[in-house]
Amino acid sequence: MSTQTIPMPIAANSPASPAAPSDTTPPLKPVSLAAMLPGIVLLFSIGILGKILQHVLPVHLEYVLWAIILGLIVANSIGVARIFRPGIATYELWLKLGIVLVGARFLLQDVLHIGGLSLLLVAVELILSLSVMTLLGRIFKLPPKLTSLLAIGSSICGVTAIMAAQGAIEPDEEDTSTAIAAILTLGAIALFTFPAVGHMLHMSQQAYGMWAGLAVDNTAESVVTGALYGQDAGKWTVLAKTARSSFIGFVVLGYAVYWASQGKAAHVANKPLFLWQKFPKFILGFLAISVLATAGFFTKGQLGSLSSLSQWAFLPAFAGVGLRTNLKDLVGQGWRPLAVGVLGEIFIAIVTLGLVFWSYNHGVSR
Amino acid sequence: MATPNTPRTEQPHSSHRLPINVDLFAVGIGLMLAVLIRFGVIHQISF
Numbered sequence: 153m154s155t156q157t158i159p160m161p162i163a164a165n166s167p168a169s170p171a172a173p174s175d176t177t178p179p180l181k182p183v184s185l186a187a188m189l190p191g192i193v194l195l196f197s198i199g200i201l202g203k204i205l206q207h208v209l210p211v212h213l214e215y216v217l218w219a220i221i222l223g224l225i226v227a228n229s230i231g232v233a234r235i236f237r238p239g240i241a242t243y244e245l246w247l248k249l250g251i252v253l254v255g256a257r258f259l260l261q262d263v264l265h266i267g268g269l270s271l272l273l274v275a276v277e278l279i280l281s282l283s284v285m286t287l288l289g290r291i292f293k294l295p296p297k298l299t300s301l302l303a304i305g306s307s308i309c310g311v312t313a314i315m316a317a318q319g320a321i322e323p324d325e326e327d328t329s330t331a332i333a334a335i336l337t338l339g340a341i342a343l344f345t346f347p348a349v350g351h352m353l354h355m356s357q358q359a360y361g362m363w364a365g366l367a368v369d370n371t372a373e374s375v376v377t378g379a380l381y382g383q384d385a386g387k388w389t390v391l392a393k394t395a396r397s398s399f400i401g402f403v404v405l406g407y408a409v410y411w412a413s414q415g416k417a418a419h420v421a422n423k424p425l426f427l428w429q430k431f432p433k434f435i436l437g438f439l440a441i442s443v444l445a446t447a448g449f450f451t452k453g454q455l456g457s458l459s460s461l462s463q464w465a466f467l468p469a470f471a472g473v474g475l476r477t478n479l480k481d482l483v484g485q486g487w488r489p490l491a492v493g494v495l496g497e498i499f500i501a502i503v504t505l506g507l508v509f510w511s512y513n514h515g516v517s518r
Numbered sequence: 519m520a521t522p523n524t525p526r527t528e529q530p531h532s533s534h535r536l537p538i539n540v541d542l543f544a545v546g547i548g549l550m551l552a553v554l555i556r557f558g559v560i561h562q563i564s565f
Binding site: 434453 | 547
């Protein structure tokens with residue numbers, strides 16, 4: 153395990169890479185387990201309260217939605233006290249632990265078949281979304297590096313991809329903050345629009361899950377958007393999303409090479425090392441558990457326990473999505489980046505929806 | 519677009535870091551839990 157400390161938002165990456173945060177990034181404080189405890193307790197408390205409300209209130213809303221709503225209410229009314237913030241930062245750890253454990257619900261042949269299909273669909277989505285976001289950025293006269301960040305964030309995995317690109321293409325700190333705010337805003341919008349569209353189109357759990365994984369940018373919001381439609385949909389969202397995230401190194405490397413050729417970023421000396429450092433390692437854990445499940449390492453009951461554990465791990469992650477969403481900040485980012493993001497995301501959502509329907513209608517998916 | 523001096527989005531987690539590689543830590547915990555369940559150290563878990 154790496155002995156270096158890393159900020160949570162760029163958890164997929166090693167800071168030793170050429171794309172490590174630039175010197176303009178404010179110094180981050182290492183935190184101890186004791187400092188994280190209050191926030192972790194808050195995450196689980198909100199998640200468990202969401203589960204309780206699902207059962208006791210006459211209004212039937214899934215615990216996933218309750219956890220987000222409660223988090224949103226806390227964050228945007230009384231606010232998140234400083235003592236809770238280190239622990240809330242662990243939401244990404246819980247999210248990735250949940251993704252690793254959900255591997256128990258996949259047989260390897262499903263991963264290879266649907267994951268392979270996802271890779272194909274992701275490749276198409278990547279080319280189209282990068283092109284459209286770049287075009288929209290030019291039309292709306294955004295700074296070129298902000299356009300690059302929005303394109304990277306919307307095509308791969310949101311904030312993680314933007315943070316991974318930050319050191320590689322050396323944008324202004326302002327551009328990074330704006331791109332992150334835009335991506336988070338779009339993720340918050342997706343939480344409420346995607347399930348509605350899915351129900352309107354009577355999408356199956358698998359088709360909807362694939363769509364949410366392909367179209368929603370930020371990993372946390374993507375997993376939540378899938379889970380809001382159903383537990384099975386959430387499972388397929390994780391698979392499509394991990395396939396999409398695996399492209400992060402290639403896209404960031406492409407942009408790093410481009411901006412270096414323009415003399416506006418440092419050259420990447422060791423490209424294979426760069427790709428490895430950018431690769432989201434939690435995908436390997438997901439695959440390992442899936443391989444063990446396929447090989448019969450677990451009994452049926454044990455697979456059920458692993459599946460339950462993944463849901464317990466997702467619970468604080470869902471609460472964290474609500475707690476870290478500051479509605480006031482989201483609307484205060486300026487209209488042009490948001491307009492580019494909204495138009496681009498609508499395009500991506502329609503294209504990926506079409507791709508998913510096409511793959512089902514042609515029997516590529518089951 | 520906001521001016522450079524405008525207070526930016528402050529995520530609750532933005533000024534903190536964990537002394538670990540989160541990806542590898544998640545993989546390590548996940549595999550450890552899987553092994554504990556496999557060998558009966560952790561019994562049935564429901565959600």
